[in-house]
Amino acid sequence: MALPIYATPFQRAWHYTFRFICGLVLLFLMAPILVIVPLSFNAEPYFSFTQGMLSLDSAAYSLRWYEDFFSNKMWLLAVKNSIYIGVASTCLATVLGTLAALGLSRQHMPYRGTIMGLLISPMIVPLIITAAGIYFFYARLGLAGNLWGLILAHTVLGTPFVVITVTATLSGFDISLIRAGLSLGASHSRIFFKVIMPLILPGVISGALFAFGTSFDEVVVVLFLSGAEQTTIPRQMWSGIREQISPTILAVATLLVALSILMLTTIELLRRRSERLRGQSPG
Amino acid sequence: MNEMVARTDTLNTLTADAREFEGKALRAQLARSTRLEKAKALLLVLPLLLFIGVMFIFPLADMMLRSTDNGPVAELMPDTAARLLDWDQFTLPDEATYAALARDIQTAQKERTLGKIATRLNFELSGIRSLLTKSARKLAQMESSDESWKQRLVQIDQRWGELATWSAIKRVLPSVTATFYLSSLDLAYDAKGEVVRKPPERAIYVDNFIKTFAISLGVTLSCFILGFPVAYLLSVLPTAKANLLMICVLLPFWTSLLVRTTSWIALLQTHGIVNDLLVWLGILSEGNRLDMMYNMFGTVVAMTHILLPFMILPLFSVMKSIDPSFMRAATSLGASPFTAFIRVYLPQTKPGIAAGSLLVFILAIGYYITPALVGGRTGQMISNFIAYHMQQSLNWGLAAALAVILLIIVLILYWLFNRIIGIDKLKLG
Numbered sequence A: 001m002a003l004p005i006y007a008t009p010f011q012r013a014w015h016y017t018f019r020f021i022c023g024l025v026l027l028f029l030m031a032p033i034l035v036i037v038p039l040s041f042n043a044e045p046y047f048s049f050t051q052g053m054l055s056l057d058s059a060a061y062s063l064r065w066y067e068d069f070f071s072n073k074m075w076l077l078a079v080k081n082s083i084y085i086g087v088a089s090t091c092l093a094t095v096l097g098t099l100a101a102l103g104l105s106r107q108h109m110p111y112r113g114t115i116m117g118l119l120i121s122p123m124i125v126p127l128i129i130t131a132a133g134i135y136f137f138y139a140r141l142g143l144a145g146n147l148w149g150l151i152l153a154h155t156v157l158g159t160p161f162v163v164i165t166v167t168a169t170l171s172g173f174d175i176s177l178i179r180a181g182l183s184l185g186a187s188h189s190r191i192f193f194k195v196i197m198p199l200i201l202p203g204v205i206s207g208a209l210f211a212f213g214t215s216f217d218e219v220v221v222v223l224f225l226s227g228a229e230q231t232t233i234p235r236q237m238w239s240g241i242r243e244q245i246s247p248t249i250l251a252v253a254t255l256l257v258a259l260s261i262l263m264l265t266t267i268e269l270l271r272r273r274s275e276r277l278r279g280q281s282p283g
Numbered sequence B: 001m002n003e004m005v006a007r008t009d010t011l012n013t014l015t016a017d018a019r020e021f022e023g024k025a026l027r028a029q030l031a032r033s034t035r036l037e038k039a040k041a042l043l044l045v046l047p048l049l050l051f052i053g054v055m056f057i058f059p060l061a062d063m064m065l066r067s068t069d070n071g072p073v074a075e076l077m078p079d080t081a082a083r084l085l086d087w088d089q090f091t092l093p094d095e096a097t098y099a100a101l102a103r104d105i106q107t108a109q110k111e112r113t114l115g116k117i118a119t120r121l122n123f124e125l126s127g128i129r130s131l132l133t134k135s136a137r138k139l140a141q142m143e144s145s146d147e148s149w150k151q152r153l154v155q156i157d158q159r160w161g162e163l164a165t166w167s168a169i170k171r172v173l174p175s176v177t178a179t180f181y182l183s184s185l186d187l188a189y190d191a192k193g194e195v196v197r198k199p200p201e202r203a204i205y206v207d208n209f210i211k212t213f214a215i216s217l218g219v220t221l222s223c224f225i226l227g228f229p230v231a232y233l234l235s236v237l238p239t240a241k242a243n244l245l246m247i248c249v250l251l252p253f254w255t256s257l258l259v260r261t262t263s264w265i266a267l268l269q270t271h272g273i274v275n276d277l278l279v280w281l282g283i284l285s286e287g288n289r290l291d292m293m294y295n296m297f298g299t300v301v302a303m304t305h306i307l308l309p310f311m312i313l314p315l316f317s318v319m320k321s322i323d324p325s326f327m328r329a330a331t332s333l334g335a336s337p338f339t340a341f342i343r344v345y346l347p348q349t350k351p352g353i354a355a356g357s358l359l360v361f362i363l364a365i366g367y368y369i370t371p372a373l374v375g376g377r378t379g380q381m382i383s384n385f386i387a388y389h390m391q392q393s394l395n396w397g398l399a400a401a402l403a404v405i406l407l408i409i410v411l412i413l414y415w416l417f418n419r420i421i422g423i424d425k426l427k428l429g
Helices: A010-041 A064-071 A071-106 A112-124 A125-138 A147-171 A175-181 A190-216 A222-223 A234-244 A246-277 B002-065 B079-086 B096-110 B113-125 B129-142 B147-158 B161-170 B179-186 B205-236 B237-255 B257-268 B273-280 B296-320 B327-332 B337-348 B351-364 B369-372 B382-391 B396-422
Strands: B187-189 B195-197
Touching: A010 B205, A010 B237, A010 B257, A010 B296, A064 A071, A064 A112, A064 A246, A071 A190, A071 A234, A071 B002, A112 B002, A112 B079, A112 B396, A125 A147, A125 A222, A125 B002, A125 B187, A125 B382, A125 B396, A147 A222, A147 B002, A175 A190, A175 B129, A190 A234, A190 A246, A190 B382, A222 A234, A222 B382, A234 B257, A246 B237, A246 B257, B002 B396, B096 B113, B096 B147, B096 B205, B113 B129, B113 B179, B129 B147, B129 B161, B129 B369, B161 B187, B161 B327, B179 B187, B179 B382, B179 B396, B187 B257, B195 B382, B205 B237, B205 B296, B205 B351, B205 B382, B237 B296, B257 B273, B257 B369, B296 B351, B296 B369, B327 B337, B337 B351, B351 B396, B369 B382, B382 B396
Parallel strands: none
Antiparallel strands: B187 B195
């Protein structure tokens, strides 16, 4: 959107005003995330910048909240649980979701719209309703207060993402590749692993990352289903914000931001790879 | 000659027959193979469908049923239930009913089920809980006398002589009830069993539904106002630059919801960064720092921030596909840039606006975490009331009724989304 040389002064002014407005919105998006990074190194137990921090005094900065995080038993248990629940539910969600997406993308799939609607619904139904329903039902099955209940619940919440991303990858899939494979004498399983899988893998992995991200960030279902033993990172942050507000949660938040940068980079690289494989120019 | 014609005719009929036969066979074959394909496709979807059905849809439906479930009172007070079956509700019940009630209360006290009865009845008419426990205590101490049960019970508490108490008991006896839905809409039964409005100081849910709508609408609108320019800029910038700016949209999208809520607390609280900055700049004096957190304002700001990427991404993908030559054609035909934007560009972005707005609104209306953490007293939404009745007041029937109403609203919006945009068009990241 380069400004043409014949632009009137008014157009020129509008052009820069517009960019300024966009800059403000982007600042609104980024500032909250960036501001907690320096705050997490605060030597004082406050949520704001101290005089010392503003004058870049090294004594005003410390790693004490990180030390607190790494030496606190509850936090370490939360990390362990979060990873355990996240990995297990992601595996389940990825397998179930990918299979369903393969079925949904077939030419002769009956009731595609209705079934798709049902499978995506866990993403749309308000979490508090899901949590309430799951709480009553899982409690009766003896799944409340243990990790399996949380794993199953998070699998439910994660599958829509896998279904969406894998179906999207399959929408550009060329069926003649399968026919070519068959005509060359490959077995169905060989075609699946050698032709289909490599092509949809970027979609599968980004779906898995979404599912992991969802589980890793989910707190409402955890609040209903978990006992003290099943605490997770978001659950600890929740009680940190509600009860004993301490900068330790800022240290955790900073670590989580680092993790989200990592996930975002992976997703972006995968998207480009997928587009290259399908012969589209990276957008 | 004739014979020849006849023979060709027969031949023709024969081939036609053969063709028809072949056609039928082919069609049958096609149908069979299509059926097989359908079965294969279904078989792939089946595991997830079953999983979602058992682990999600069924629990949801099961919870919904609680919204009309009248509870265990009829079973726990069998004698009273039987006597009240054909009570006319206009005069006080007869002596036999009073006797049955006294018996039932004593049995319930012995079997420790009085608490359950009292809890359920208290949702119907507040204060009944204490009436029941008091009556049970007094009945246990009472020596036998020749006064009637009616006299004795009314002596214990005069509320046993009121129609309202008895009609409340009668209402909890059928297997289904409308009480919880009525409560959700700020309605209640009066002493005569007619539906009336609750007094204004106890009518909270209708207002809260309206507030939830208003907050969601406000969030959707601010997301649109903030998101539209950014999506436009991203769609017209060269790819490399756009990708760089896109990170600013995607990083918040990938950052934990609790992290973002925490950072808004750090920014907006009374001694937070924004207030500090305003005081330092001399815009505010130390004494009148702004209250921006733990109220509706804080909720709207934090929710707008969290949901903004859901507006920008669909808008961006639609704007990316709009041919810039339309705008150039419009201006070259004499339209002012403003007219060209309103009449040529804006109509083409409609699918993106619809997708983004519906998505943001659907997600906003069921929001729980952010209002719970930063909403304070004025920023609570309907989800927070559902959570309150689930976890604190333990009025599960009311929680379920509120959940059903919220769910119906969300499902209508979801259906609309599916009709207008198509769920398969939903893109992530």
